[in-house]
Amino acid sequence: MKITLRQLEVFAAVARLENVSRAAAQLNMSQSAASTALLELERHFACPLFDRVGKSLRLNGSGRGLLPQAEDMLARAHEIEGFLAGGRLAPVAVGATLTIGNYLATLVVVDYLQKNPGSRVDLAVCNTQQVVDRLRRFELDVGLIEGEASDSDLIFEPWIDDELVVFCAPSHALAKAGEAAPAxxxxxxxxxxxxxxxxxxxxxxxxxxxxxDADVCLQLEHTEAIKRAVESGLGVGCLSRLSLREALRRGSLVEIKTPALALRRRFQFVRQRRRHLSTATRMFIDECRRLTGDAADTSQLTLPFIP
Structure with missing residues (x-):
């Protein structure tokens, strides 16, 4: 064979990071060794894979065509290594949106690792758009998202329904009313x-x-920060019931009924269509489904205490 897995590994890392130095550091090799591996791959087939723009390398048409095939082969190589090492599963790179990452995905990771000692899960928690972008770049094996998205390169599978809740502090004027019309x-x-x-x-x-036309006085990236700001009386918020369940139970926050608003949604699994579905990824998704079981939505889940 004229191509080595190391060359493909370097190519894929450079494709993701658009820089040889960062790719070499990620792969724990010298910059010169990474550059040599990439140049040998391109020169052997007289096929440039990147456009050189300053210090950045950006995939050209040939590189974009090779990337999914390289990622697929590397994923299969990880599975073979695991098999030869005694059945150990390949690492799973998971991207989860904030509500799922904080309140469901961490529980799945714990169960998965307890059932599969020696395995590894890399969990990145970010918003829906960031998860989708990383899947497009072949940086994740699976995404767990709460937002809507569409892309012909991605596969979307339903998981469990969820609902957003409008809420306020107990001292807020709407707390006693219990319900609010659009006006x-x-x-x-x-x-x-x-x-x-x-x-x-x-x-x-x-x-x-x-x-x-909502008067947004503050936007924050973290649910806990939003809950604290609302508790202080600064305004009202809107978050997943899953993230509010303990605060509503304690009474530190109060739900405001909003029958006019359509606030139901569905959590989804998302995968790159051209990326190999490894045994480890399939098992992780199965563990997600096992955690939620037969629950129709997140309000019916029985989960450990989450503050």
């Missing part, structure tokens, strides 16, 4: 997630559908 919602100061998150996208669509 009342339009008068509120809102504390919400950042653009790009699935929670924000659903909130924006739901609030606009009833003719309300």
């Amino acid at each position: 009342v919602l339009a008068e509120q100061k809102w504390i919400v997630r950042e653009p790009g998150s699935g929670t924000r996208a659903l909130f924006d669509r739901a609030i606009r559908s009833v003719g309300v």
